[in-house]
């Protein structure tokens with residue numbers, strides 16, 4: 652068994668979609684990034700890459716490469732899964748926390764889980780997503796951005 656950890660932050664701005672776990676969530680602000688800025692999927696990619704000692708998301712998908720401009724991060728996650736499979740690894744379980752003051756994410760978590768489990772070929776009981784506010788403290792509390800943490804085990 653090997654452990655991995657991922658962390659990512661994206662800024663909230665007007666005029667962008669809010670996409671988390673592949674789900675387009677209705678909100679007045681969205682996340683800024685070179686890709687679709689899906690901060691949850693980026694944290695998952697980094698945790699999986701970390702567990703396999705394969706570097707990080709920026710190494711595999713540079714934000715200077717137009718190939719990744721506006722790309723769905725579900726495609727990046729699928730690619731990361733292939734890299735792990737090529738090295739003979741399979742995923743044990745994944746646990747994530749999204750830190751967002753708004754919007755309420757709980758109603759969207761089942762759909763996020765479905766997309767992620769389908770992409771990774773994981774069963775529902777191997778994947779968990781939590782959401783929390785930071786009680787109006789810090790940059791997430793001021794609604795300037797959203798962050799996400801992920802830990803995983805691979806075998």
Ligand SMILES: Nc1ccn([C@@H]2O[C@H](COP(=O)(O)O)[C@@H](O)[C@H]2O)c(=O)n1
Nearest residue numbers: 751752753754755756757782783784785
């Ligand atoms: N963006 C969010 C943040 C939180 N939740 C849910 O609310 C619960 C309480 O959050 P606190 O930050 O006040 O502890 C949390 O456990 C989540 O279930 C949410 O849905 N969306």
Ligand SMILES: C[C@@]1(CO)OP(=O)(O)OP(=O)(O)OC[C@H]1O
Nearest residue numbers: 684685686688709712713714719
């Ligand atoms: C995903 C990539 C590539 O499009 O870009 P962003 O969407 O900006 O995301 P980030 O987490 O800053 O870094 C990884 C990138 O290289």
